[in-house]
Amino acid sequence: IILVYFLRINHSLKVEMSEREKAEIKFRSFFNSAIVGIAMTDNYGKYFILSNNMWQQMLGYTDHEMQKLSNLEITHPDDIAITNKYNNDLLSGKLKYLRIEKRYIKKDQSIIWVDLSISIIKLDDGIHFFAVAIDITQKKMLELELEKLAMLDVLTGVLNRRAIQPFIDKEMSRRQRSNYPVSLIILDLDHFKQINDEYGHVSGDEVLSQVAGMVKSMIRATDSFARWGGEEFILLAADTNEIQAYDLSEKIREAIKAINFEKIRTITVSIGIAEYHPDENFQQWYERADS
Numbered sequence: 304i305i306l307v308y309f310l311r312i313n314h315s316l317k318v319e320m321s322e323r324e325k326a327e328i329k330f331r332s333f334f335n336s337a338i339v340g341i342a343m344t345d346n347y348g349k350y351f352i353l354s355n356n357m358w359q360q361m362l363g364y365t366d367h368e369m370q371k372l373s374n375l376e377i378t379h380p381d382d383i384a385i386t387n388k389y390n391n392d393l394l395s396g397k398l399k400y401l402r403i404e405k406r407y408i409k410k411d412q413s414i415i416w417v418d419l420s421i422s423i424i425k426l427d428d429g430i431h432f433f434a435v436a437i438d439i440t441q442k443k444m445l446e447l448e449l450e451k452l453a454m455l456d457v458l459t460g461v462l463n464r465r466a467i468q469p470f471i472d473k474e475m476s477r478r479q480r481s482n483y484p485v486s487l488i489i490l491d492l493d494h495f496k497q498i499n500d501e502y503g504h505v506s507g508d509e510v511l512s513q514v515a516g517m518v519k520s521m522i523r524a525t526d527s528f529a530r531w532g533g534e535e536f537i538l539l540a541a542d543t544n545e546i547q548a549y550d551l552s553e554k555i556r557e558a559i560k561a562i563n564f565e566k567i568r569t570i571t572v573s574i575g576i577a578e579y580h581p582d583e584n585f586q587q588w589y590e591r592a593d594s
Contacts, residue, residue: 335356337357338357339435340354340355340357340358340360340362340435340438341354341358341434341436342369342433342434342436343424343431343434345431349373350371350372350373351369351370351373351374352370352431354366354369361407361409361415361417361436362407362415364410368410374386374390377407377408378405378406378408379407379414381406382405385405389421390432393421393423393432400420400421401419401420401421401422402418402419403419403421404417404419404439405417414440415438415440416439416440416442417439418436418437418439419435420434421433421434421435453466454466456515456530458508458512458530459511459516460512460515460516460519461515461519461528461529461530461536462528463530467529470539475579475585475588478579483542484542484545484578485539485540485541485542485543486540486543486544486545486547486576486577486578486579487538487539487540487548487576487578487589488537488538488548488574488592489536489538489574489575489589490514490518490537490538490552490572490573490574491534491535491573491574491575492510492511492534492535492570493570493571493572493573494571495507495510495533495534502567506564509564509565510564510567510570511530511534513562513564514536514559514570515528515530515536517558517562518536518538518558518559521551521558522540522551523541525541525542526538526541527541537589538555543578544578545576545578552574555572555574556571556572556574559572576592577591
């Protein structure tokens with residue numbers, strides 16, 4: 304009787320183990336065939352203890368390599384602060400679920416953008432982060448390119464009027480807080496209507512494009528240059544007082560005058576300059592430069 308009982312228990316355990324193994328095989332099959340990246344971290348979200356094929360493929364690491372990496376190690380430096388904040392919010396219970404767009408650094412050091420969903424799983428050994436990621440790099444690159452194009456003047460490739468406004472606001476605010484000067488230079492091409500009337504709009508467009516390219520090549524990375532409208536451009540010269548702005552404007556004037564256009568005579572430009580006064584708004588500053 305005891306032997307029969309033992310055999311029955313043994314058989315029952317084998318059946319139970321077999322069912323568990325089958326369930327694990329099914330889970331592994333589902334897990335690794337998923338078309339999204341799936342991963343789980345160890346206690347409190349530090350190291351990856353589990354990742355599927357798509358997660359590894361997206362980041363370029365093997366399963367073994369992933370288990371040696373922490374979440375922050377593969378997070379883009381610019382996203383670490385916000386990642387830490389959200390991790391703390393999840394752990395504290397402030398957030399139960401999170402969905403963000405963030406950047407990871409792949410094994411080959413290229414950048415991948417992901418749509419990342421994260422939730423907390425409480426197991427016997429502690430709290431784990433469960434993450435699902437979709438590669439949105441192409442979508443994000445397209446969005447960034449469209450944003451960039453929206454900031455540029457189509458004809459000349461320099462900033463447009465709307466795009467330079469944040470730079471204006473930033474420099475005015477910086478001057479109000481400190482003694483760093485900033486000057487506004489307005490460039491207005493002389494007799495531009497005559498150029499269009501005499502040589503046609505194609506030639507007029509060529510003039511605008513070449514003038515813009517020349518000025519852009521002469522300014523610093525800290526300066527901002529935009530087509531303000533029609534034949535008028537503005538240059539925001541950071542850390543530049545009115546005397547320095549005058550010297551720069553004369554160099555620009557001479558450079559524009561020296562451009563060799565195929566059909567058109569020498570182009571000249573009228574230039575207005577004004578250093579910003581902390582007690583004025585932009586319109587007042589602009590009118591001083593334009594007067």
